[in-house]
Amino acid sequence: xxxxxxxxQKSYGxxxxxxxxxxxxxxxxxxxxxxVNGCGKSTLLSVLSGIAKADGGSITLDEKxxxxxxRKIGLVPQDNPLIPDLSVRDNLKLWYSDPEAAxxxxxxxxxxxxxxxxxxxxxxxxxxxxxxxxxxASDPAILLLDEPGAALDLPCKYQxxxxxxxxxxxxxxxxxxxxxxxxxxxxxxLYLLKDGRLLPQPVxxxxxxxxxxxxxxxxx
Amino acid sequence: xxxxxILCQLELKRALRCLPRILLGTAVLLAAIGSVVFCxxxxxxxxxxxxxxxxxxxLEDDSFFTAMAIRLATTQSASTRSACEFVFPDAEEAARExxxxxxxxxxxxxxxxxxxxxxxxxxxxxxxxxxxxxxEALIFEEIANAAMQIxxxxxxxxxxxxxxxxxxxxDGKPLxxxxxxxxxxxxxxxxxxxxxxxxxxxxxxxxxxxxxxFLAGGCILFLLLWGIPCIRYLTxxxxxxxxxxxxxxxxxxxxxxxxxxxxxxxxxxxxxxxLLPAGILWHIPVLPLxxxxxxxxxxxxxxxxxxxxxxxxxxxxxxxxxxSAFGLCLLSGCICPLPLLPGFCxxxxxxxxxxxxxxxxxxxxxxxxxIYNAAGMLLGTAVFFSLAVLIRxxxxxxx
Numbered sequence: 001x002x003x004x005x006x007x008x009q010k011s012y013g014x015x016x017x018x019x020x021x022x023x024x025x026x027x028x029x030x031x032x033x034x035x036v037n038g039c040g041k042s043t044l045l046s047v048l049s050g051i052a053k054a055d056g057g058s059i060t061l062d063e064k065x066x067x068x069x070x071r072k073i074g075l076v077p078q079d080n081p082l083i084p085d086l087s088v089r090d091n092l093k094l095w096y097s098d099p100e101a102a103x104x105x106x107x108x109x110x111x112x113x114x115x116x117x118x119x120x121x122x123x124x125x126x127x128x129x130x131x132x133x134x135x136x137a138s139d140p141a142i143l144l145l146d147e148p149g150a151a152l153d154l155p156c157k158y159q160x161x162x163x164x165x166x167x168x169x170x171x172x173x174x175x176x177x178x179x180x181x182x183x184x185x186x187x188x189x190l191y192l193l194k195d196g197r198l199l200p201q202p203v204x205x206x207x208x209x210x211x212x213x214x215x216x217x218x219x220x
Numbered sequence: 221x222x223x224x225x226i227l228c229q230l231e232l233k234r235a236l237r238c239l240p241r242i243l244l245g246t247a248v249l250l251a252a253i254g255s256v257v258f259c260x261x262x263x264x265x266x267x268x269x270x271x272x273x274x275x276x277x278x279l280e281d282d283s284f285f286t287a288m289a290i291r292l293a294t295t296q297s298a299s300t301r302s303a304c305e306f307v308f309p310d311a312e313e314a315a316r317e318x319x320x321x322x323x324x325x326x327x328x329x330x331x332x333x334x335x336x337x338x339x340x341x342x343x344x345x346x347x348x349x350x351x352x353x354x355x356e357a358l359i360f361e362e363i364a365n366a367a368m369q370i371x372x373x374x375x376x377x378x379x380x381x382x383x384x385x386x387x388x389x390x391d392g393k394p395l396x397x398x399x400x401x402x403x404x405x406x407x408x409x410x411x412x413x414x415x416x417x418x419x420x421x422x423x424x425x426x427x428x429x430x431x432x433x434f435l436a437g438g439c440i441l442f443l444l445l446w447g448i449p450c451i452r453y454l455t456x457x458x459x460x461x462x463x464x465x466x467x468x469x470x471x472x473x474x475x476x477x478x479x480x481x482x483x484x485x486x487x488x489x490x491x492x493x494x495l496l497p498a499g500i501l502w503h504i505p506v507l508p509l510x511x512x513x514x515x516x517x518x519x520x521x522x523x524x525x526x527x528x529x530x531x532x533x534x535x536x537x538x539x540x541x542x543x544s545a546f547g548l549c550l551l552s553g554c555i556c557p558l559p560l561l562p563g564f565c566x567x568x569x570x571x572x573x574x575x576x577x578x579x580x581x582x583x584x585x586x587x588x589x590x591i592y593n594a595a596g597m598l599l600g601t602a603v604f605f606s607l608a609v610l611i612r613x614x615x616x617x618x619x
Contacts, residue, residue, distance in 0.1 A: 051463045070467065079460040085234045085453075094230055095468065097223070118237075138468070 001062050001072060001141040002026055003048070003173070009056035009196075010040075010047055017043045019196030021057070025142065025173050030164070032187030033177045034201070034213075039193045041177035042078060045144045048175065049075035061142075074140030078147050080131040084120040088130050091119060095137035105133045109163055125156030132163065143167060143174045149183060161186060224474050231482035238453040242486065245449025253442070272305040273324040273360045276314040281331040289334055303359050321350045324357045327364070337375060378402065426557075428582055432502070436581045437554035439494055440574055443516060444545035446490060447524040448538050453482065454524065456533045462616075472612045480521055480605065487517040498585075508589035512580045515597040519573050522604035529611040548574040573600030 003025040010018040017040040046052035050070030061069035096102040109129040149157040191198040294306040314326045328346040336343040385398045491513040531537040552574035569575040576596030583590035
């Protein structure tokens with residue numbers, strides 16, 4: 001499915017976060033978005049997923065618009081949308097109308113060993129994997145991931161990347177905001193979010209060049 | 221709808237998971253309230269019971285008539301009995317005990333005392349107080365002064381009646397009979413002044429006894445304060461979770477309703493634990509009690525949800541619950557009966573849900589389900605629930 005965002009604007013009170021964001025996402029494609037903290041990456045993903053309403057601009061999916069298009073877009077937010085007092089099974093029960101549909105993701109994301117455990121007792125990586133499973137509940141064609149590897153250990157990061165590779169290989173697409181260079185290897189395009197606008201960057205941008213680009217982003 | 225029921229079911233499960241910690245918090249809350257009540261009672265009433273003033277009557281006039289009159293006067297008045305203890309020793313024993321400060325006062329009744337009242341001669345009673353004049357002696361002095369005034373006024377009435385008889389009937393025989401009746405009435409009625417009044421018990425707690433009143437008031441206060449241990453369950457869900465729920469088709473009202481269901485379930489357990497033993501103890505009909513308990517839990521839950529929505533969910537919430545619970549209970553007459561509070565409290569109380577909670581519960585204790593109070597509680601529930609939803613919607617829009 002092809003996602004098209006045109007001239008997206010978003011403000012919180014008098015503070016303008018997104019000035020004019022436009023981009024397209026084709027099937028099988030992964031777009032990476034980098035930017036300094038507070039530049040509006042999470043806000044952009046909230047708008048693209050339909051959680052926050054844009055002040056201006058349009059979002060279409062296969063040239064269709066309206067609230068229904070957001071059912072095909074899954075969001076993995078930075079904070080996990082989980083109920084800490086309940087088990088993983090109960091948390092998934094809330095989002096999956098068909099429990100069988102969850103089973104494939106349980107195995108794929110390695111959730112099965114702690115399926116019965118209370119969320120409160122899980123590690124950060126385990127919680128993140130459950131969050132991804134929740135985002136997959138509506139069987140989305142597009143997955144938006146907000147810094148999926150933040151504060152996770154290496155094995156967990158690899159597991160999430162492996163899942164994302166397989167997800168993309170199935171013809172789905174993803175938008176990824178990240179501060180990690182290794183995540184950028186998954187991306188086919190790269191953008192820098194600066195002053196509320198998306199600026200295209202070479203996808204091979206790494207190391208000191210990436211650092212310099214981000215530092216330029218700080219000079220607002 | 222199916223998903224909403226799943227959400228409610230999960231909230232119930234969540235409430236049940238929180239129950240052990242909430243019970244632990246309840247124990248702490250009970251200990252805290254118990255300590256406050258104990259210290260308050262200690263400060264107010266002290267350790268010792270108020271001593272009665274021990275008064276001795278020495279009867280120099282050993283006629284049957286005088287002894288009967290004094291005994292009647294000292295035993296029939298409840299107010300006098302509550303403050304004084306009367307003994308009738310001989311003169312020597314009374315003097316010795318007075319010197320040892322064992323007596324507060326000694327009243328010596330002179331010979332021909334009663335006859336002197338009838339004749340108008342009015343022989344004085346000599347009252348000796350102990351060297352260390354304490355509050356007992358002061359109390360007795362006040363009682364003696366009051367008795368003197370009563371005696372004076374009744375004596376005046378007696379003489380007026382005598383004059384009236386004398387003027388109306390100049391034939392000696394019937395007049396003597398009238399005098400005898402008058403003396404008899406004077407001794408039996410006037411000296412024991414309580415016999416001319418009808419005994420009626422009037423209490424600020426209405427038809428309830430003091431224990432039932434304080435149980436009802438304490439129950440309402442405790443229901444509201446129980447929101448503090450429930451903080452574990454009521455802690456607001458993460459913004460992220462609420463946003464995702466909204467996005468996936470759970471409107472604000474459904475998430476709050478689910479929370480309300482979970483909280484209601486916790487309250488149901490609590491109310492059963494409090495009210496069932498009370499019902500068994502006082503043989504209260506079960507149906508009014510259960511119906512009132514349901515109304516109580518709905519009102520308490522909606523009020524708490526509202527307080528959680530307007531507060532930050534942390535220590536500020538605890539403070540808000542404390543202030544609201546004590547403020548509402550005080551103004552509604554749950555802590556101190558409304559007739560004992562300033563008049564404006566009664567006016568304010570009409571608009572407070574806790575007034576209807578208190579009145580509803582007191583009616584239930586008397587075996588009656590009050591529809592009026594139930595309607596007040598349900599109205600309060602609707603108002604607070606709507607406000608909670610409204611505040612959540614406004615918060616969501618702000619973000």
